[in-house]
Amino acid sequence: MTVNPLPRRPPPASDELLSSWIGRLARANHCSVEELCGYLGLGQGRVPEHINDLGQVGWARLCSAVQLTRREIAAMTLPDTTHLGVQYVSSDDFQSCASCAGQTPGLILRHWRFAWSLRCENCGQALVAKHPGDGISDRLRVRATRGAATMKAAVQANDLQRIRRFSLTLSVLKVLGLAYAAPLTSRSQMERFTALGAVDVCDTRPLLGAAILLHGNDKALRELRRVFPQHRGLIDRVHRLSLELDGRLPRKPLHQCNPVNQPDKVMSRPSRKMVSSEALNAARQAVSELGSNADRQALLVRADAIWKRQSCVRR
Numbered sequence: 662m663t664v665n666p667l668p669r670r671p672p673p674a675s676d677e678l679l680s681s682w683i684g685r686l687a688r689a690n691h692c693s694v695e696e697l698c699g700y701l702g703l704g705q706g707r708v709p710e711h712i713n714d715l716g717q718v719g720w721a722r723l724c725s726a727v728q729l730t731r732r733e734i735a736a737m738t739l740p741d742t743t744h745l746g747v748q749y750v751s752s753d754d755f756q757s758c759a760s761c762a763g764q765t766p767g768l769i770l771r772h773w774r775f776a777w778s779l780r781c782e783n784c785g786q787a788l789v790a791k792h793p794g795d796g797i798s799d800r801l802r803v804r805a806t807r808g809a810a811t812m813k814a815a816v817q818a819n820d821l822q823r824i825r826r827f828s829l830t831l832s833v834l835k836v837l838g839l840a841y842a843a844p845l846t847s848r849s850q851m852e853r854f855t856a857l858g859a860v861d862v863c864d865t866r867p868l869l870g871a872a873i874l875l876h877g878n879d880k881a882l883r884e885l886r887r888v889f890p891q892h893r894g895l896i897d898r899v900h901r902l903s904l905e906l907d908g909r910l911p912r913k914p915l916h917q918c919n920p921v922n923q924p925d926k927v928m929s930r931p932s933r934k935m936v937s938s939e940a941l942n943a944a945r946q947a948v949s950e951l952g953s954n955a956d957r958q959a960l961l962v963r964a965d966a967i968w969k970r971q972s973c974v975r976r
């Protein structure tokens with residue numbers, strides 16, 4: 662069944678998301694999105710965005726109305742990622758380009774929805790998160806940028822082994838309370854950058870990163886063994902490595918590390934989450950400074966020094 666073409670058809674922008682274009686078509690033709698979806702044969706409910714949302718579409722009607730081919734319409738959708746363990750495509754607008762969205766109201770580009778997109782491919786400006794993070798260090802930004810590139814390459818190469826490793830890493834972050842559901846596309850820039858940074862660490866020094874996270878955290882160790890019984894051997898291996906850190910990382914809890922010549926202050930005890938985050942940051946910085954192929958002992962010594970310095974600077 663074919664229908665008459667829509668009277669007004671603003672051309673889709675390069676890499677525009679299908680739902681974005683349907684919204685702009687509706688405004689151009691002075692009707693609601695719901696009315697337009699009915700005319701296009703898209704039914705009720707959510708405007709299609711993913712390729713599997715178009716399974717029941719009447720293509721002849723849709724192609725006739727918008728004057729595009731089936732291939733061109735399908736290219737405006739997001740891929741189906743349900744078979745992968747890593748959610749790298751967002752189902753909402755967790756970030757956008759202020760410049761492009763300002764020039765074309767309602768515009769949403771496909772790549773803005775991908776976890777690895779940090780810059781707009783249309784204008785080159787940095788994408789803006791819904792909740793921009795304060796205090797994100799330059800090193801974490803570098804780590805996150807590398808992690809984003811790593812993830813993009815793994816997905817494009819369909820490297821299932823690496824993707825599986827990313828998935829496990831993100832699961833560990835969740836168990837440790839450092840990330841929540843879908844951290845790679847989190848609206849919180851800090852959570853997202855932490856997750857992307859973890860992807861980079863797990864790709865370069867997976868065991869060291871996990872060992873530093875687990876150091877002295879018996880509760881997290883028990884939780885990991887409970888959640889991942891099939892990886893008990895690997896968890897025990899990481900645990901042994903974390904035990905080797907004794908004597909290299911500060912034995913004293915960080916909250917006891919007062920500078921000698923300063924009066925005691927009433928300070929809140931750092932949470933385990935904060936300590937783990939600081940340890941991971943120290944590990945990241947050490948790897949960043951010495952390179953991913955550096956000797957393990959040298960990395961541990963350097964991470965130890967960075968951690969001690971940061972804990973005293975913070976106070």
Ligand SMILES: [Zn+2]
Pocket residue numbers: 758759760761762781782783784785786
């Ligand atoms: Zn842009």
